[in-house]
Amino acid sequence: MNASSVPLPPLLLLPTILIISLILSPLAGAQNSNHYSEYIGALFTGVKFSDVPINSGVDFHFILSFAIDYTTTTSPPSPTNGDFNVYWDSGNLSPADVSAIKQAHPNVKVAVSIGGATVSGDTVYFSPSSADSWVSNAVSSLTSIIQQYNLDGxxxxxxxxxxxxxxxxxxxGRLISTLKTNNVISFASIAPFDNSDVQGHYQALWASYSNVIDFVNFQFYAYSSATTESQFLSYYDAQRSNYAGGQVLASFTTDGSGGLSPANGFFDACQTLKGEGKLAGIFAWTADSSKSNGFQYETEAQNLLAS
Structure with missing residues (x-):
């Protein structure tokens, strides 16, 4: 009998069996979570926090959109080098409304999104006069907004x-780090999409500051509206690789304008990801356009996450 045929004692086999079972288990390296986020306030449709169904079994984040470091007192609007102003529907999404929804639903947190694509129809650019002055102004102005509205992220x-x-x-990176160090916020997310310039900027941020970024709200709805379920799963794996170690959320738009829509297989794809231990959460753009359909997809997304 040669050495390769000698059976190992049972005690020596046990660690090997455990290692193999962990590797083969669908839960190995699992990132499934019950996290759900939704942007709100950008389109001024009169939607309120209280309109949106909230499942008590999910970790629910509203994201107010947007605070922008631009002023509309000039024409066209001009950048303010980190001095942020509120540009969401604050008449329906006020500080009192934030406090009320958080009191009514202990599983709800509220964040502010900064930047966005446009203001008053003009393009918003990230355009600091200098890094130090932008960070100083941004920390000051955003701290004021976050504390006024009792925000969390x-x-x-x-x-x-x-x-x-x-x-x-x-x-x-310095902005997020400072706000966290000062206990102004408890979490941060980024919202890139598949564009070479956008990805270049966000992956540079990720390379240096991934330790302070809690969620990657990747805009999968920026892909073609002809996206298939298999393509979506491929895109998802690609972005998990691009933002390695991050909580990359699956996403859909409630107006059906792009990406894999909830009507054409998005939730089937999410079930697949969940079965593979990859579903870090779901987010939607935007509650503003969901009021007309009774928030059907928000309900379905949260039910999937809570199950």
């Missing part, structure tokens, strides 16, 4: 840039 949604990726990473 910040989301980064700049989509157009007039500076290099290293400066963006430095400014945004």
């Amino acid at each position: 910040i989301d980064i949604d700049y989509e157009n840039f007039q500076t290099d990726s290293a400066t963006f990473a430095d400014c945004i």
